Amino acid sequence: MNAASTWTTAELQAIILARELADGEVGIVGTASDVQVAACNLARAMHAPSLSWVSGPLGTVNADAGALLPTADARLIRHAEAVVDLSVMIDVIDWRPGFFDFAILGAMQVDRHGNLNTVVIGDHARPKVRGPGVIGTSPLAAFAKHFFVLLARHDRQNLVERVDFISAVGHYRGGSSRASELGLETEGPRLVVTPLAVLDFHPVTRSMQLRSVHPGVSVAEVVARTGFVLDVPPDVATTPPPTVRELAVLRRCVDRTGILRRGRSDTRSQRLGDRPARPMSAGTTHTRTKPCRT
Amino acid sequence: MEDGATVGLGGWIFYNTPMALVRALARAGRRDLTLVPAPGSIGPDLLIGAGSVSRVFCVFITFEHLGFAPNFRRRSESGALQVLEMDGPGLAAGLRAAADGLPYVPIFDVGTDLPRVNPEWYRPLPAVDGRRLLAVPPIRLDVVLVHAQQADEYGNAQLLGGAFFDPLLAMAARRVVVSVDRLVPTRTIRRVPERTKLPSYLVTAVVECPRGAHPTGSHTLYDPDEGHLRAYVEAGTRPDAYEKYLDRYVRVGEERYRELVRRGARRARTGCEGDER
Numbered sequence: 049m050n051a052a053s054t055w056t057t058a059e060l061q062a063i064i065l066a067r068e069l070a071d072g073e074v075g076i077v078g079t080a081s082d083v084q085v086a087a088c089n090l091a092r093a094m095h096a097p098s099l100s101w102v103s104g105p106l107g108t109v110n111a112d113a114g115a116l117l118p119t120a121d122a123r124l125i126r127h128a129e130a131v132v133d134l135s136v137m138i139d140v141i142d143w144r145p146g147f148f149d150f151a152i153l154g155a156m157q158v159d160r161h162g163n164l165n166t167v168v169i170g171d172h173a174r175p176k177v178r179g180p181g182v183i184g185t186s187p188l189a190a191f192a193k194h195f196f197v198l199l200a201r202h203d204r205q206n207l208v209e210r211v212d213f214i215s216a217v218g219h220y221r222g223g224s225s226r227a228s229e230l231g232l233e234t235e236g237p238r239l240v241v242t243p244l245a246v247l248d249f250h251p252v253t254r255s256m257q258l259r260s261v262h263p264g265v266s267v268a269e270v271v272a273r274t275g276f277v278l279d280v281p282p283d284v285a286t287t288p289p290p291t292v293r294e295l296a297v298l299r300r301c302v303d304r305t306g307i308l309r310r311g312r313s314d315t316r317s318q319r320l321g322d323r324p325a326r327p328m329s330a331g332t333t334h335t336r337t338k339p340c341r342t
Numbered sequence: 343m344e345d346g347a348t349v350g351l352g353g354w355i356f357y358n359t360p361m362a363l364v365r366a367l368a369r370a371g372r373r374d375l376t377l378v379p380a381p382g383s384i385g386p387d388l389l390i391g392a393g394s395v396s397r398v399f400c401v402f403i404t405f406e407h408l409g410f411a412p413n414f415r416r417r418s419e420s421g422a423l424q425v426l427e428m429d430g431p432g433l434a435a436g437l438r439a440a441a442d443g444l445p446y447v448p449i450f451d452v453g454t455d456l457p458r459v460n461p462e463w464y465r466p467l468p469a470v471d472g473r474r475l476l477a478v479p480p481i482r483l484d485v486v487l488v489h490a491q492q493a494d495e496y497g498n499a500q501l502l503g504g505a506f507f508d509p510l511l512a513m514a515a516r517r518v519v520v521s522v523d524r525l526v527p528t529r530t531i532r533r534v535p536e537r538t539k540l541p542s543y544l545v546t547a548v549v550e551c552p553r554g555a556h557p558t559g560s561h562t563l564y565d566p567d568e569g570h571l572r573a574y575v576e577a578g579t580r581p582d583a584y585e586k587y588l589d590r591y592v593r594v595g596e597e598r599y600r601e602l603v604r605r606g607a608r609r610a611r612t613g614c615e616g617d618e619r
Binding site for chain 1: 354355356357381400401402403404406407410411414415418419420421425427428429430431434435449450451452453454455456459469472473474502503504505506507509510539559561562
C-alpha cells in the first residue's frame, strides 16, 4: 500500500486504533471523543462493516454523519441506527461484565501497568490538580473484553510509575494480579496510543513496553519522555504510516470537516459545518448521509 | 428550596443543563447545598463558584476541550469543598436505590480507589461466586432541576434529543422542577408522546425559560455557546474575575441575562467588534 505524505497526530491515532478494531465487535465511546469516533467509523468503512459502536452519553448506535460531531450532540440521532436511552444503557455500561468487546479510554495519568487516573494528581483530600472524575471508565476498564488507552500527550507527567489514584484498573500491580487479586477475567489494557508511539504490555510482567515509534520519532525520545523505565525490546518497529486509502477514507467519509486535521482548537461552529440545529418532530424527513465515494 | 438541601442537576456537560434555574438558585443565595450533578460543566461549577455548595457528588465535572472546571477545581484543591467521589455505577446505583426504595443496590468492586476515599457510599458486601461486590445506599434528592425543550400546562415535559440521566434523577427526587424553552398545547405533546420522558405525574413544577439552558445547548433548538463557555472558564480561574462574571451575568437577573446574550449573538452574527463591556 502506498504511504501518504502528511497527516496530523490525531489522524494517525485514529488510523492506528481503526486497524485494531475487528468486524463484528461492539464498542463504546465516551464524551469528547473525536479520535475514538473517527477510529470506529473508519474501521466500519474499511474492514469492519458490522462493527457497532455506542455513544455513551446519547445511546446512539453507529452514528455516522460523515463529519465528527460531539458524542452528546442530538444531530447524531439523525445519523444513527438506534438510540437507547442512558437509563437502559447503564445496565450494560455499569453492570454487565463482558458486554462490550472494546472501549477506548483517555486519562490524566497512566502508569507502567496501564492503570488510569482521571481524578486527582496528589492526595485526594488536598489535590495538587483536581481532574474531572471517573464516569463510566471504571466498569469499562474492568469488564470490556479489552480496552485501548488514547493519550493526547506523551510526557513524564502523564506516563508515570504509579498513578496517584486508580480510577480505572489496568494490569493492576502487574503479573497476574488483575485476575488473582481482583478476580477480573477480562484482558485489560491492550495498547496505549500516544502522539509519539504505540505501547503494549509484556505478556508475563504486564509492564508497558514499546511496540512501535511513530514515523520521525526516535526510541530515545520516547524513553526520555516516559516517566518510568520503559521496556524496550531489541526490535522496535516504526508505526506503519497511514496509507493513501486510509487517509482518503478518513478525510472524505469520516471527518469531512477536518476536525482531526485542525487539532483540538476547533470551534463548535466550524465543527457543525453547515447544518443548523433544527427541531425534530414526528413527520420530519430525516436527512440521510450521501453514500461516500473515495 | 432550603439551605442544606440535596439538589440534583440534569443534562450532560454542554447540553440540556437547567442554567436559568441554576442562576436563580445562585441569586437566591442558598447555602450548604449537597449537589448531585449528572456529568456537567457550568451547571455544577457556577453553583460551586457562587458559594452555594458544601458537598458535591462528583461523577464527572469538566469543560472537556475548554479545560478543567475552574471553581470546582479551586475549591476542591483548597479543601473548601467536600467531594464525594463517585463513578457511573455508584451514581446509577445510588439513584436506583432511591428510585426503587431499596436500602442499597449492589455493584461490582472493580479495583478502583473509590471505596478508600468514599467508604460511606461504597460499602463492602460478601463476594458471590468469586465476584467482589459493593453496596451503594440510596442517593435521595430533595429536588432535581432539569431542562427540557417543551412541556404543556400539566407538566408533561418532552426531551426532543437525548434524555441522559434525567428520567433516573427524576425518579430519585421528591420534587422535580423542569425549565423549558417553550410551553406548548397538550395536542403538540400528544403528537409525539414517546418524547415525554418526564410525564406530568413526575413533574412538580414547570418554568418557562426561553434559552434557559444557555450557555449550554438545548437539544434540537440551539447549540452550546462556546464563546461564552470559554470566557466563563477564563473568568473562573481568578476569583476577582469570577466575581465580575457573577455581577454581570447572574446577579443582574434573567431578563438582563437574556438581553446580554441576544446582544452577544447579534455581535457574533454581524461580526461587529463593539463590546459593551
